[in-house]
Amino acid sequence: MRMKARTLFTLALLWASATLSAQSFSDINPTPQQITADKAGKTIAWPLEARLSASSKTLSSLAGQELSQRVRHHAKARTEILLGIRGDKAIRRYTNKIPKHSEGYFLSIEPQRIVLAGHDEAGLRYAVRSLLEAEHEGQLPCGSIVDYPDVRWRGVVEGFYGTPWSHEARLSQLRFYGRNKLNVYIYGPKDDPYHSVPNWRRPYPEVEGQQIRTLVEEAKRNGVTFYWAIHPGQDIKWTAEDRDLLLHKFELMYQLGVRGFAVFFDDISGEGTKADKQAELLNYINREFVHRKGDVAPLVMCPTEYNKSWSRIEKGYLPTLGRELDPDIEIMWTGNRVVACIDKPDMQWINGHIKRRAYIWFNFPVSDFVRNHMLLGATYGNSLEIAEDLSGFLSNPMEHAEASKIALYSIADYIWNMKSYDSQRSWERSIVSLAGAQSSALRCLAEHSSDLGANGHLFRREESSELKDLLGRIERGSEVSLNDLRTLGDECLKLERSANILLSSRDNPALIAELAPWLRMARLIGRYGQEVISLEAAREAKPKAFAEIHAHILSLLEQMYEIDSSENQNPYQPGVRLATLRLLPALDATFARSVAAYNQAHGTQLSSATRYLPCSLSSDVAQLSGLALSSRGKQITISPSNEVIRWASGATLELQAVEPLELKSLEFDLGTKDIAPSFTLEVEQGGQWIALPLMQRAGKTLLRADIAPMKAGRWTRLRLRQTTATELQVYFKSWRLVH
Incomplete structure (x- = not known):
């Protein structure tokens, strides 16, 4: 029995060590396809010096340069790092371990040898990126990774209405894409007048043009294909003159370094919606520009009927594109609706009509139709079985570039390795990645800032999920215990504290600037919730204190109204909304019931109004x-x-x-x-x-x-x-x- 117990204990230790080693790769995003952890849980110190075995071409590549910034070459160093792509002499003995998949790589970490072997240059760059992310407090886990993406084109389309991102925000985004293995960025902000009407035919002014050149260069440094999109459909004339003007605009963008192009025909009506004319124009551009250049990525188009609910198959728009559009032109698609998650039947339906795999435009976390909400929740709802059905998957984000990184982190995770995607785990990691020491505070805010509220797209998200059952019972008027109210009060205290912590944080100024109105609202909601719980307790135990607490609550409600009326005053959905799905309705219901009971018991007429629509x-x-x-x-x-x-x-x-x-x-x-x-x-x-x-x-x-x-x-x-x-x-x- 002792021998058996000792054996079981030893096996348990080995299993725990392997698990810890696997978990030490957990900072790598997106989640790798296959991790083989060292069974003993060995780690090695990060090699500040190493013998870099690679060709001069590889050492001068983006991957080689990035590694050389962290590791200095020394011919007599104990640790050797082998670096190369399939066919290179330095990593030839590991050829069979490299996945035969575009952008794939093999990474091995041993006590005195590190192998970074890519299927291609992109794969090698991702191997280096995974190595850098695996380092934690100066240590690297021993083990190996075999990795590759499920989806060929992965990234972001800046295609929202409203204030476009700043130049600095775009630079930060491109670096973020490089870290998270996203490889496409489509520049297409609806409110850029040189992307759409009135100036799509005209060149950018010099300053704006130079900014685009800088963005293109930053994209290249991060392994991202920079696409520039044009949106001509609102006033296009199907003439040789307009065709040539569009082609000339593409040539000007090409001279700025752009090597990816897209044409959007979304959200238009009238003459520009004709499928045969669109196909004729795009085929001409594809043959006379994209193919002739030879170094340009596949042409991408967004159709007018870009979701199933708008499609009129009997009128032939999508079938015409499928039949007449060159097969190498990508066609974007948002799903069953403008804002929707994607599943297997969706993909089978659209692919059958367009005669190719659709290129998904995922309208999340975009908030241009609910601009009074900040969307910080988990990314979930898309099928894990559609990797083979789509050619690309791009997210349309919020105008809040930094806050959008919560969702974009998880989207990168999802489209790289669908079968292993865990939305909750990915969301937790994204918040840690973005907020660091303040991740607990940001998590609390995000937990209550996830839903979109009422909207024309009928797209909703779960919110306040950890207290969902309790908040539902409170709102319905079910009997709740004193402990339940204490739990609610504790959460409101946590929300108030989290808002204060973030407002004073200096770690990510861009993020705090975006969140500031919502943080000020969260602070008031947290205080309001605590006072509502105090009001309920005072109703029977301290009736004389009731009126004083009630007056304070009315003051807090007035301050909440002032923030909603004065901050984020865009012309479409002005104001600041937070915790509107569950937390606020539960607090309002508790407040109303407490005041009603007090009024009945004392013959008073204290107000229980919170928010009112006529x-x-x-x-x-x-x-x-x-x-x-x-x-x-x-x-x-x-x-x-x-x-x-x-x-x-x-x-x-x-x-x-x-x-x-x-x-x-x-x-x-x-x-x-x-x-x-x-x-x-x-x-x-x-x-x-x-x-x-x-x-x-x-x-x-x-x-x-x-x-x-x-x-x-x-x-x-x-x-x-x-x-x-x-x-x-x-x-x-x-x-x-x-x-």
């Missing part, structure tokens, strides 16, 4: 039904939509007033001229519907309601109805009602 929105147009309502003073607004709205015949947008409201003015913008005759606007008064004429100036897109036909009094319902016999394609740029 009306609700409904629509049988799916793209409008999820848009968020906002109310500031006497003004009611509806969040705009970034996409083309398909408004069916007879479909309506309706507002239902909580209490009868006056209508002093109403104006809205459907982004379309001469559209007023296609809609009817009505208000309900006293059970009767009254039509209000719509006024629209010639050549303008703004519509105004003529409220003269209204009788004296207030309205209870207001509806806008599409009255033509066919579906209309319009926009929803603004809605402003004053009551």
Whole structure:
């Protein structure tokens, strides 16, 4: 028995050592395909000096230069580092260990020998990157890695609406891509006037052009293909003149060093949406520019019908692209909807129509349709079985470049090694990678800043997941224990402290600058939550203190309103929203119940109001039904939509007033001229519907309601109805009602 016990104990130690050694590779992102840990858990000191065995060409490559910055060559050093790509003499004996896969590599760490062997130059660069990331506190784990990516093209498309990233933010992003083995960046910010209208035909001014040249050079240093995208579809003319102007613009970008090009036809209407014309133009560019240059990456296009919900297969748009577009041109795709996760049936459906593997444009963590939210949660929901079904996978991020790195870290992990992807583990690692010593504080904030709130794309994320059950019971009014309330109070204290810690942090100034409005809101929400718990406790134990705590809560709510009304005041979804899915609703419900019970017991009329909307929105147009309502003073607004709205015949947008409201003015913008005759606007008064004429100036897109036909009094319902016999394609740029 003793011998058996000793054997089991020894095996347990060996297993634990192997596990620890494998875990010491855990800083490597993305997760390698195969790790073989040293069974004894050996480590070696990072070699400051080593015999670098490699060709002069390899030593002068990007991989060789990066390694040489950390390791000095010394002919008599004890440790030898073998460096090369398939076929090189230095690593020939390890050829069979190198995966036969583009960008693959073999890495081996032994007490006196390190092997870095790539299938190609990119693979060698990734081997060096993994070696650098494996180092922890001056030690390297012994073992080996066989690694390669699941997906050929992996990266980011800066394709959001709103404030484009700064030059410094883009440089930081490109370095981040290099560290995380992403190999594509598409420059395509919607609000760059030289990418889209009005100046896509014109060259960049000298300063902006030089910045792009600098970005291209930084991309090359980090193994990233820099794509420049053009968005000509809003006003393109299918003429030889416009074709040549577009080609000339590409030539100018080529002279700036760009070696990847994309053409976007998304979010447009009218003449530019014709599939046959798009294919004709793109094929011409592909043959006369991409193929002739010889050193340009595959041409990428974003189609007009870039998701399944917009596709009209019977009208032939996607089949035309599949049939007529050159087979080496990549076609981007967002999934079943504009914002959606991707699964196997999605890929099979689209690939069958476009006759090639789709190039995914994943609209996460982009927040240009919910700009009052910061999206810091885990990246989950995409199938782990689609690696063979797609040619590329790119994320569209937030305008907050640094905060986007939480999601981008995990996206790099997912598309490199899908079968091993663990969204929760990857999220935890991403926060540590970004925040370091303040990772616990950032994690707390991110836990309550994940959901998007109501939105026209109907895309939601889980939030406050660790307290999900408790918060749900509290919001529903179920009985909760004193310990439950203490748990909630502890979480609110943690949120307040985390916000304070981050606000005073100097470790990542760019991140804190982006998060600052949300951190100030988080600090108030945390304090509000603690006071709500104190209020509930005081209701029976200390009734005299109740009024004082209640007054403080009203003050906190006022301060929260001030932040929401004064910070992040973009023209689309202004304000600062945090913890809106679970934490705030639970706190508000607790506050309301406490005040109601106190009022009943003491005959008082203390207010329990927190946030109030004077009306609700409904629509049988799916793209409008999820848009968020906002109310500031006497003004009611509806969040705009970034996409083309398909408004069916007879479909309506309706507002239902909580209490009868006056209508002093109403104006809205459907982004379309001469559209007023296609809609009817009505208000309900006293059970009767009254039509209000719509006024629209010639050549303008703004519509105004003529409220003269209204009788004296207030309205209870207001509806806008599409009255033509066919579906209309319009926009929803603004809605402003004053009551």
